[in-house]
Amino acid sequence: MSDLEKFRAETREWLAENCPEEMRDGDITAENQCWGGRQWEFQSEAQKRWFDAAVAKGYTVPTWPREYGGAGLKADEAKILAEELGRINARKPLSNFGISMLGPALLAFGTHEQKQMHLTAIARGEIRWCQGYSEPGAGSDLASLKTKCEDKGDHWLINGQKIWTSNADISDWIFCLVRTDFDAPKHKGITFILIDMASEGISVKPIVLISGHSPFCETFLDNVKVPKAYGENNLSVVGEVNRGWDVAKNLLVHERGMLGTMSPLRGATGPENLGGYAAEKIGLDATGRLDDPALRQKIAQAEIDDWAYTLTVERMNDEASNGNGLGAKSSMLKYAASELTKKGSELRMDIEGTKAATIGPDGIEHDSLANTWLYNRAYSILGGTTEVQLNIISKRVLELPDN
Structure with missing residues (x-):
């Protein structure tokens, strides 16, 4: 053996x-x-x-x-x-985001002391992290962020706003991009910093979406004092001051890779059971096939797309494990997963028909098909918009010319 x-x-x-x-x-x-x-x-x-x-x-x-x-x-x-x-x-x-995003970034850029404090707490499930990247004026163009971070000697003073901060209202710490040099080119004056959400001056406001619920929040930082270090040699800044974009790019690869390696069509009504689920709701024809040829074709195509996607994920993970890394290819997985996730919820809506077109009188039936369908539209935006991913794929993966 x-x-x-x-x-x-x-x-x-x-x-x-x-x-x-x-x-x-x-x-x-x-x-x-x-x-x-x-x-x-x-x-x-x-x-x-x-x-x-x-x-x-x-x-x-x-x-x-x-x-x-x-x-x-x-x-x-x-x-x-x-x-x-x-x-x-x-x-x-x-x-949690500590495992899928912050952890890999700390392994690449963190000091031993930072790893010892934060990675150990993540692995034990002691700390839940959220991500402070997007701002009202810095979404797809993340590097234009304006949250201000001033050096006050023994601490940093931070003022600004983050938006679409998933689960900020129930998270313990936030890994955050802030601007430490407003005179430098926009990619050069950014710093990556770790902040305890219990710090004075941080407030959070949940954002309610059309689906009736969401994990998204607005996060406000008003004169938040962040210590320069959380103990000897354990700095609050990861990497170098004004070089946070290097850390941010590394983390984005892992975020998009994480979003792209989800199983978008699987679960209780995934490809293995979607046909049976449809047959139960719609019925079979005289030959024993789903009694809706158009829907039958959509389900078959979804199964083919899902298995092609699954094999692609496995191949890319094998390549990454050999030291090649995902790099810009993570955008391919993120784009494909977003489209398949939306397709899966649309198929379930097609199967249920008009019965699915309700989210209940209070609008917050979390497990309803309509709510899921509405929420899954967000996958075209969160983690990087579809348009941004297609640009990255065309320029950095396919190396297509600009014109």
């Missing part, structure tokens, strides 16, 4: 012992994931047992170094773990 075969057998045995049956339903909705943080309350004993087991094993962040709470897995081992988790349809034991 090879080392990898042995690892697979051990992983399968560990999962059989430690992943409760209740956590093997593949449920990946925002409401049912474990997000961690100071305000988090476990939804069941099974969820807590799965979380505790994963933390102890380092499987909340399996590829991170052991000294920062990970399992130190190599790329081929991490792939096997992902396959075994998928085989039993396991939920993620922990999800």
Whole structure:
């Protein structure tokens, strides 16, 4: 038996012992994931047992170094773990922006002290992070941000506003882009800083969307004092002052890669069950096929697109694990995932027909098809608009000329 075969057998045995049956339903909705943080309350004993087991094993962040709470897995081992988790349809034991975005940026740019404080807390689910990037006047053109950060000797003084800050109202810390030099070219005067959301001067206002609910918030920073360091050699700034755009670009690759590696059409009515779901709602014709040829064709095409996308994700992850990285290719995954996510909700609306055209009298039935369809329009904007992704793909992946 090879080392990898042995690892697979051990992983399968560990999962059989430690992943409760209740956590093997593949449920990946925002409401049912474990997000961690100071305000988090476990939804069941099974969820807590799965979380505790994963933390102890380092499987909340399996590829991170052991000294920062990970399992130190190599790329081929991490792939096997992902396959075994998928085989039993396991939920993620922990999800948050610290894992998918800030963590990789800190691994690339952070000091040992920053990693020791922040990565360990992320891996243990102790801190929930939000992202302070977009501003009212700096969305697609992020580098035009205006949030002001002044050097006051022993601390930074920050004033400004962020928008579309997902889950800012229930997050503990924020990783934030601020402008420290207004005279420098716009990409050169930006700094990447870490701020405790409990700091005096931070206020948050949730944004209600047409769907009746959303995770988005406005975040206001009014004379917020941020210490230069959170202990010896543990600076609040990641990377160099005025060089935060380097960190920001690295993080955006991971954000778009994270958004692009979601399973946009899978779940309770994913490709494996979408045909049966449609047959139940619409019925079958005399030959035993879905009694709506147009919809039947749409479902078949969606399945083909989904499997092509899934194979592309696997191929790109293999390339990234060999040291090539995703780079600009993350925009391809983000664009494809956004389009497939919207297509999936549209298909479900087609299947339900007029029955789906309601969101309830209070407009906040979170699990209604109409709400999901309305909310999923946001995927064309969040994490970088579709137009921006297509520009990146054309220029940096396909290397097409400007004219």
